[in-house]
Amino acid sequence: MTLLEVKNIEMQYAQRSFMFKRGQEDPVLQEVTFSLQEGECLGIVGQSGSGKSTLGRIILGIERPTKGEVLFQGINLYETTSKHKKIIRRDLQAVFQNSYHSFNPKQTIFEIVEEPLLNFEQFSKTERQHKIRELLDCVELESTIAQKNPSQLSGGQQQRVNIARALALNPKLIVLDEAISSLDMILQKHIIHLLKTLQKDMQLAYIFISHDLQATRYMSDRIVVMEHGQLVEEIGKDEAYKHPASLELYNAILPSHPRERTKKFFR
Numbered sequence: 001m002t003l004l005e006v007k008n009i010e011m012q013y014a015q016r017s018f019m020f021k022r023g024q025e026d027p028v029l030q031e032v033t034f035s036l037q038e039g040e041c042l043g044i045v046g047q048s049g050s051g052k053s054t055l056g057r058i059i060l061g062i063e064r065p066t067k068g069e070v071l072f073q074g075i076n077l078y079e080t081t082s083k084h085k086k087i088i089r090r091d092l093q094a095v096f097q098n099s100y101h102s103f104n105p106k107q108t109i110f111e112i113v114e115e116p117l118l119n120f121e122q123f124s125k126t127e128r129q130h131k132i133r134e135l136l137d138c139v140e141l142e143s144t145i146a147q148k149n150p151s152q153l154s155g156g157q158q159q160r161v162n163i164a165r166a167l168a169l170n171p172k173l174i175v176l177d178e179a180i181s182s183l184d185m186i187l188q189k190h191i192i193h194l195l196k197t198l199q200k201d202m203q204l205a206y207i208f209i210s211h212d213l214q215a216t217r218y219m220s221d222r223i224v225v226m227e228h229g230q231l232v233e234e235i236g237k238d239e240a241y242k243h244p245a246s247l248e249l250y251n252a253i254l255p256s257h258p259r260e261r262t263k264k265f266f267r
């Protein structure tokens with residue numbers, strides 16, 4: 001079943017200038033259209049500045065597009081009642097690149113993961129404690145971590161806390177915007193495996209926004225490539241990239257062995 005429909009999205013920011021008359025910037029997104037099925041992972045790749053994060057924020061309901069619509073479970077995100085907004089806020093979650101900035105540094109990990117439960121569920125304190133233990137276990141964190149502050153955790157542990165918080169309300173879709181980019185290669189691998197397992201166990205859908213073509217290929221059922229705010233190619237998991245913009249990204253991947261990294265990669 002279709003979970004998300006993104007239709008003809010255009011995004012144009014107003015020019016910010018003290019010197020000149022305020023006008024319009026060139027569109028950051030143009031005619032962006034795609035859909036996502038329940039339980040599916042769609043990868044979004046593209047060069048820096050191609051509009052990936054802007055699109056992610058529009059899908060999350062954080063930024064209103066200039067044109068077009070986003071339907072989540074058939075409900076238009078930008079023209080909805082407060083009752084529907086609350087449902088959407090439960091079912092649609094996000095994990096961003098820099099997890100530390102999304103925490104209140106004074107809160108304990110327990111309080112961070114508890115927050116969505118307090119806001120959306122009618123759980124007793126014991127039920128919340130149980131649920132938080134379960135969520136930390138789900139992301140392979142020891143429950144002793146619950147009394148620590150974010151600054152006492154490693155980057156990988158912080159990102160697991162972020163994932164636990166995103167999972168707290170059993171969402172249908174998580175937008176992962178460069179969610180593994182700040183981690184070292186080994187941690188990236190662990191988190192990717194974890195995300196895959198959670199996706200299967202919880203029938204989650206993901207939008208996986210990344211610069212990393214290999215991680216995106218591993219995670220996604222389908223991949224769309226963005227260039228200058230437009231979707232220029234859509235491929236299946238095992239299909240080869242064809243569009244010049246996709247091939248440029250693909251050719252920028254460093255070979256795994258330094259001997260194979262010839263000068264052409266640094267031109």
Ligand SMILES: Nc1ncnc2c1ncn2[C@@H]1O[C@H](COP(=O)(O)OP(=O)(O)OP(=O)(O)O)[C@@H](O)[C@H]1O
Nearest residue numbers: 013014028046047048049050051052053054055211
């Ligand atoms: N709030 C804003 N106001 C004005 N322009 C913006 C705003 N947010 C993003 N942009 C512009 O939109 C374009 C796309 O930015 P965006 O961050 O979506 O790209 P991206 O593909 O996610 O890049 P990166 O991979 O580097 O994060 C950029 O030119 C950026 O300067």
